[in-house]
Amino acid sequence: MKVADRMESIPFSGIRKIFEEVMRREKAGEEIIHLNIGRPDFDTPAHIKEAAKKALDEGKVHYSSNYGIPQLREALADKLQRENQMSYDPGEIIVTVGGNEAVFIAMMGLLDAGDEVLIPDPCWLNYFYCVQMAGGVPVSVPARQEHQFTPSIDDFRSRVTDKTKMIVINTPNNPTGAVYSTESLQALAQLAEEKDLYVLSDEIYEKMVFDGHRHVSFGSLPGMKDRTVTVSGFAKNYSMTGWRLGFVAASPVAISAMVRIHQYVTICATSFAQWGAVAALNGPQDDVAHMIAEFGRRGALVSSALQEMPGIQVAKPAGTFYIFPSITETGKSSQEMAEYLLDEAKIAVVPGHVFGDYGEGFIRLSYANSYENLEKAMASMHKALQKL
Numbered sequence: 001m002k003v004a005d006r007m008e009s010i011p012f013s014g015i016r017k018i019f020e021e022v023m024r025r026e027k028a029g030e031e032i033i034h035l036n037i038g039r040p041d042f043d044t045p046a047h048i049k050e051a052a053k054k055a056l057d058e059g060k061v062h063y064s065s066n067y068g069i070p071q072l073r074e075a076l077a078d079k080l081q082r083e084n085q086m087s088y089d090p091g092e093i094i095v096t097v098g099g100n101e102a103v104f105i106a107m108m109g110l111l112d113a114g115d116e117v118l119i120p121d122p123c124w125l126n127y128f129y130c131v132q133m134a135g136g137v138p139v140s141v142p143a144r145q146e147h148q149f150t151p152s153i154d155d156f157r158s159r160v161t162d163k164t165k166m167i168v169i170n171t172p173n174n175p176t177g178a179v180y181s182t183e184s185l186q187a188l189a190q191l192a193e194e195k196d197l198y199v200l201s202d203e204i205y206e207k208m209v210f211d212g213h214r215h216v217s218f219g220s221l222p223g224m225k226d227r228t229v230t231v232s233g234f235a236k237n238y239s240m241t242g243w244r245l246g247f248v249a250a251s252p253v254a255i256s257a258m259v260r261i262h263q264y265v266t267i268c269a270t271s272f273a274q275w276g277a278v279a280a281l282n283g284p285q286d287d288v289a290h291m292i293a294e295f296g297r298r299g300a301l302v303s304s305a306l307q308e309m310p311g312i313q314v315a316k317p318a319g320t321f322y323i324f325p326s327i328t329e330t331g332k333s334s335q336e337m338a339e340y341l342l343d344e345a346k347i348a349v350v351p352g353h354v355f356g357d358y359g360e361g362f363i364r365l366s367y368a369n370s371y372e373n374l375e376k377a378m379a380s381m382h383k384a385l386q387k388l
Contacts, residue, residue, distance in 0.1 A: 035366050041370070052273055064095075064271045084219070094259055094262055095269045097244045110166065117138050118133070118166070121143060122324070122352060122358050134166070150180050153187040167188065171185075171319075172205040172209060182216050193227070233247060240280070243270075308382065328361040331363025337349075339349065344384040351364045354386055
């Protein structure tokens with residue numbers, strides 16, 4: 001028996017492969033410092049966990065609306081107005097099983113076979129494979145280090161064809177840490193309007209910006225609300241990765257399409273977890289502010305250390321908890337460098353090719369680890385690079 005032809009082009013996650021190799025080594029007794037994991041190393045704030053426990057104790061354990069509980073969608077609508085300057089009715093919001101599902105239902109609900117989607121590269125490759133599973137064609141747009149990993153408007157424009165239907169942006173960006181400027185977003189908005197394109201704006205790291213950089217939601221730009229699909233969630237900003245809660249906000253036409261995919265895939269997000277998300281949005285934000293300040297401190301440490309290492313070119317990240325240094329001067333490929341650092345320095349990083357064709361020549365380091373572990377990791381990495 002054979003599986004669907006579409007699966008021939010859908011690989012297993014390269015990031016998960018690295019994680020499994022590290023687990024194998026740790027089980028064999030090796031001590032590895034993880035700079036590969038894309039999740040905050042902080043616990044979920046206590047008041048969020050208490051809200052979910054309370055919901056369990058009160059028997060809030062049944063299906064919710066396909067769209068999510070009204071209280072969470074109302075809290076999300078308030079948050080989007082207050083923090084993102086976007087006006088959405090609760091009926092224009094779907095609570096999803098993580099940001100992953102939000103991206104998937106957007107692609108499935110909006111793309112026809114052969115539709116082309118412009119995606120900055122390097123990127124989180126789920127965008128590419130969700131497009132392919134929906135029958136679309138992903139098109140790489142280079143995001144170069146010399147341009148702070150923000151594709152130029154000319155690079156976008158030169159790849160638009162009569163089959164182009166959507167642009168994907170992710171700011172703050174995984175894996176590069178880039179934060180798109182207002183000017184670059186405005187140029188994209190002009191292109192989207194001119195060519196009548198959807199824009200999927202993945203804002204999962206929206207609160208994680210440093211050193212005066214500012215996150216701007218694409219849908220807040222003049223005339224962009226109806227053509228923007230805003231994806232975000234609770235995993236990164238509230239350290240709730242295992243809760244599997246995201247959301248998507250879009251026009252009524254787009255939401256109607258997406259909720260029909262969602263209802264047949266998952267029915268609804270976990271009901272008692274949704275009550276925790278209400279507490280996340282409406283409760284104190286002190287833990288979030290502390291976490292982001294700590295990531296800023298760690299990012300400064302890692303970028304400063306990397307700048308002193310032979311064969312490394314790097315810029316201080318503007319957001320997220322990732323840094324994406326170039327290793328081309330070492331003469332090693334990204335895969336070779338990841339393997340070398342795992343063997344020689346006992347640190348786990350992600351090779352850049354995992355994030356697309358333009359990721360080759362780079363590695364991604366996550367500084368979602370303790371300051372002390374990061375100091376050790378940087379010292380070990382420096383020593384290993386000096387041996388090359």
